[in-house]
Amino acid sequence: MDLRRFLENAGSVARTQTILRAGFSDREIRNAAASGEVCRLRHGVLALPGAPSDLVAAVLGNGLLTCASGATRHGLWLLHQPDQVHLLCRHGGPQNTVVHRESLVPHRTAEPVASITDILIHGLRCLPEVEAAVMVESAVRQGVTTLPYLRQRLPGNRNGAARKVLDLVDGTADSAIEVVARLLFRAAGIYTQTQVDLPGIGFVDFLLEGFLIVEIDGRSHLEPRQVKKDRLRNNASILTGYAVLRYGYADVVYNPEKVVAEVWQVLRGRVIR
Template sequence: MSLLSWLRERRGIGHREDAADAGYGPSRVRAAIRAGVVRRIRAKWIALDSAAPELVGAAESGGALTCVSLARRRGWWVPPDADGLLHLHLPANGAVRAEGIHAHWSKPLAPSRPRILEASVEDALADAAQCFALDQAVAIWESALRVEAISLDSLRRVPWRSASAMRCLEHVRPGTGSSLETVFHVRLSGWGVRLRCQVRLAGHDVDFLIGTHLIVQIDGWAHHSSSADRTRDLAHDAELRMRGYTVLRYSYAQVIYDWDHVERTLAAAMSRGLHLAPEVRRRA
């Protein structure tokens, strides 16, 4: 295998010590650099022009992708208003070497891996907990659980060091199917009302049941888009109303960008007792 093929198998970028271990000694690497076939990144890394810019940026800064930069790379949910900076976990003596970098200097949970350009999942989650509001951080955590197939029990065994990470852990729920629902759930968790998720009523699951009779359905981008989906949703809503439930639906845009409206309507509904059974409302 040629040095180029070896680099392509490693996403276009590799540590020179790994290259030496694979049989590509310093002389072969220097020859490839002189020929312009590969480029040198600081003293320890070599890369093809096709290498991902975020990996090259991490190598140039002597750090590892973390927080939302790792989230984007691994396909976790990323808050829509997240910055476009390169989030890097840097060693304690590391320095920011370029513009456009958000540095994380916290002591890593995982052992140091100088030949790896990605932080551990646990360190990336700890950094996200520091970077984002609780609702969005928890959504990142739950997305990572789904994508990486990590159990909640295993997360509980991690010796998290920050209060923000511990708060995320307290709110994380296993088996969630939507980061948008996670954001909603975390925001309502402090309201002091009974809130249940994915409750089966009238033959179908509802996203949230507040109290006993207030239903909230969250329509994300990927769902309820076809005519058949919409027809099914309307029929289910009608059946629920005939059984005495109040049904509120909110879109992705409302939850993410117009939360004040969502909060007002929910508070108004509960102030009218719509989260209670009709007979309880009458007695009240």
């Protein structure tokens, strides 16, 4: 394996000591830097041109991407990109970053990214509960963790808030925005069923109070074939006796009060409390 291929496998950036331990010589490193094949970001750190900025920040900060900054590197859902880089640093840590200290499971990849367990535990302790629930839900859906596993690693009073977030996760959502919508409806006191298979209609995202179907539309719902399918499903739903509302990402994330108000407008008069 040549030096360029090694760096590609390591996320395009690595410390010189890591490269030397992999079997490359000082001469190979000097030649690659002199030719412009790799760049010296500072003494002891090499990168390929155009290396991802978050991975560069991790190596320069002598840490690993974790929490919201490490989530997408493991294919986990993220509701919002973080304003600051989150790093797992055993000692110190650069300014203008969010530093996490504790590590439960060592990372096993060449990239400077923490393990999924560490990313999830840090997210549960650090992020707003809805954003943390989104991240954990995706991990559960992927089968890379379980709720009992995470709960066991959050003992004591200091982790009480993090354990409460786990109660919001049920592993039924197909997307991050469905997690947000589910929590929104349940927080409003609405009886909410998810991914319900209705005869003659198929699976619906939400069935509220047994008669209101709510669908959350992603980008695929703008495609002509999907528009036609949605129209047929809407008609079948109404002809079967259900009410239907449809919302997009911006509605649920940026105007949740309006969504809940419209839902209650449909439910009002048919729900006896």
